[in-house]
Amino acid sequence: MTGYILRRLAQTVVVTLIVSVVVFILLHELPGGLVRAQIGPRATAQSVRELTIQEGLNRPLPVQFGVWLWNALHGNLGFSYKLNQPVGTLLAEFVPRTLLLVGSSLALAVAIAVPMGMVQGLRRNKVDDHGLTAVMLTFYSMPSFLLGVALIVILNLWLNVLPSTASDYGTSLVVDFRDLVLPVLTLCLGNVSYFSRYMRSATIDNLLADHVRTARAKGDSTRQLLMRHVMRNALSSTVTLLGLSLPYVFSGSLIIEALFNFPGVGLLFWNASQDRDFPVLLGVVLVVTVATIIGNLLADLGYAWLDPRVRYS
Amino acid sequence: MSDISVGERLLSGQPGSTEPGLDLFDRGGATLKATPFWRQAASTFFENKLAVVSSGLLIVIVAFSFIGPFIYHTNQVAANLLLENQPPSAAHLLGTTPAGRDVIGRLMVGGQSTLEVGLGVGLLATLFGLAWGTIAGYVGGIVDAVMMRIVDAMLSIPFLFFVVVLAALVQPTLPLIILVISAVSWLSTARLTRGETLSLRTRDYVGAARVFGASGWYTVARHVTPNLLGVVIVNGTLKVADAILIFASISFLGLGVPPPATNWGAILTAGVNNLFDGYWWQLWPAAVLIVVTVLAVNVLGDALADVVEIRLQRR
Numbered sequence: 001m002t003g004y005i006l007r008r009l010a011q012t013v014v015v016t017l018i019v020s021v022v023v024f025i026l027l028h029e030l031p032g033g034l035v036r037a038q039i040g041p042r043a044t045a046q047s048v049r050e051l052t053i054q055e056g057l058n059r060p061l062p063v064q065f066g067v068w069l070w071n072a073l074h075g076n077l078g079f080s081y082k083l084n085q086p087v088g089t090l091l092a093e094f095v096p097r098t099l100l101l102v103g104s105s106l107a108l109a110v111a112i113a114v115p116m117g118m119v120q121g122l123r124r125n126k127v128d129d130h131g132l133t134a135v136m137l138t139f140y141s142m143p144s145f146l147l148g149v150a151l152i153v154i155l156n157l158w159l160n161v162l163p164s165t166a167s168d169y170g171t172s173l174v175v176d177f178r179d180l181v182l183p184v185l186t187l188c189l190g191n192v193s194y195f196s197r198y199m200r201s202a203t204i205d206n207l208l209a210d211h212v213r214t215a216r217a218k219g220d221s222t223r224q225l226l227m228r229h230v231m232r233n234a235l236s237s238t239v240t241l242l243g244l245s246l247p248y249v250f251s252g253s254l255i256i257e258a259l260f261n262f263p264g265v266g267l268l269f270w271n272a273s274q275d276r277d278f279p280v281l282l283g284v285v286l287v288v289t290v291a292t293i294i295g296n297l298l299a300d301l302g303y304a305w306l307d308p309r310v311r312y313s
Numbered sequence: 314m315s316d317i318s319v320g321e322r323l324l325s326g327q328p329g330s331t332e333p334g335l336d337l338f339d340r341g342g343a344t345l346k347a348t349p350f351w352r353q354a355a356s357t358f359f360e361n362k363l364a365v366v367s368s369g370l371l372i373v374i375v376a377f378s379f380i381g382p383f384i385y386h387t388n389q390v391a392a393n394l395l396l397e398n399q400p401p402s403a404a405h406l407l408g409t410t411p412a413g414r415d416v417i418g419r420l421m422v423g424g425q426s427t428l429e430v431g432l433g434v435g436l437l438a439t440l441f442g443l444a445w446g447t448i449a450g451y452v453g454g455i456v457d458a459v460m461m462r463i464v465d466a467m468l469s470i471p472f473l474f475f476v477v478v479l480a481a482l483v484q485p486t487l488p489l490i491i492l493v494i495s496a497v498s499w500l501s502t503a504r505l506t507r508g509e510t511l512s513l514r515t516r517d518y519v520g521a522a523r524v525f526g527a528s529g530w531y532t533v534a535r536h537v538t539p540n541l542l543g544v545v546i547v548n549g550t551l552k553v554a555d556a557i558l559i560f561a562s563i564s565f566l567g568l569g570v571p572p573p574a575t576n577w578g579a580i581l582t583a584g585v586n587n588l589f590d591g592y593w594w595q596l597w598p599a600a601v602l603i604v605v606t607v608l609a610v611n612v613l614g615d616a617l618a619d620v621v622e623i624r625l626q627r628r
Contacts, residue, residue, distance in 0.1 A: 259585075
């Protein structure tokens, strides 16, 4: 087990390194170059030359990458061109909000999808199962921003239950919890449709398993069967699903944050891409990739912990 | 259907003799009859009413996008600011866009690129994933380990972030967008085909082919790949649906192809931006088209999965 974890951690380092090399090279292809991205198209040739030398941009690319990596390893991710703050400070401010958004929507999604999928599996091919499947498949077939817009229309324009203007966040994590309702709900519903579909078939598979039949023969009630024998097995695979869905969830949060103007790392990233704020882009990609891979690893370990039959070597 | 197997029938007659047992093409008496696979598949498919309706809808949507412009003529190139944001009227049945173009015509043009991206990604990702997964699964060993670690690594990268970086660098074109979405879509196909190949290559008939001296490539092409096709086609269908959604998201982030080219995602985004002005005709028609198309493709994929399942059960 320890060997497995070490190997996975080594893999994380390799993937992160490759990802940062790729992004680094990509960003150095910026039209007009990095200097122009900083001081604009109207700067004089003199100032362009000076800044190029000052920033070390005239050195060979591998050397520049080496310098960046050395600094990054020492916690220095560079300085934002546009926001005039260290990238590390920006990340410390924006990342927690995204983690809050992603974490609470995933938790809510599991809380809804697990019971729902089990009920669907239990009442397979009945009217309510088909109804829920149809609704979930419709959610699944919507672009996430459309789902968000539909929620805005329903909750805001029709029912008028949420404030229509966003709060000014400053540097605080949350100002008003009502701001979180729409983003969390949107991100959550997309995942519910994905998880419940899986939970439904896992329940059906488990209900047919020998140990469940034995338990039923020994007189367990349906409720006991579900709680003791079906849910445990089906849940452990949901943990894997959770890990696998992380990249999609982070990608989804990029869209949701742009739609609702939620100041998380996705919005920071998107604005940086509009402003060609190179150090921010690189820093965010790095952090999000590492977060995803670590999340994946945790999900795999959680799976082994929940299901003792699983052994990694 | 005869309950006598081919082998028994062969054994029942002497080689070279005229005894009926040898005649495999015996037209009278106990013939070997089985419903052809395709006919059985078709009947399974047509039993599924929802799938038939979905296929019908998809045909209508494809016709609307590709044949529609020949019947319903609109100017989708020039903007006309005198006609901006017009509500539905006799001249423009679904109103006009912020740039004064007819919405129905816009949906037709947008449908073309949306469907092209969906199909393009479905094909490209499936072919590449199929090749990658089959090679990894069939060759095995260190090659398999390296190839699948690459897949694992790529699967753990939040891909939309890369699209944003990429779009900051180059002006996206349709082929580029197909390539970019395929670059992430092929991963799960590769995993699926590898798993299937691993199980297929231990089958007796594959071993028999090797014993008869068939080369690795021949075995893969003749015995492994054809047996993968069912699963892969189902998977490819679902890829089409996913690609349409990803394309819409990319367009929402403003990274699609610039106007006058358009797609349903871009139309939808323009509608979202005007949401609070009450221009419903700019948002909901595009929304319905996207959801119906993706839903229909997903239902179709599920129905095809049932067809493949039937075939698996027969084996």
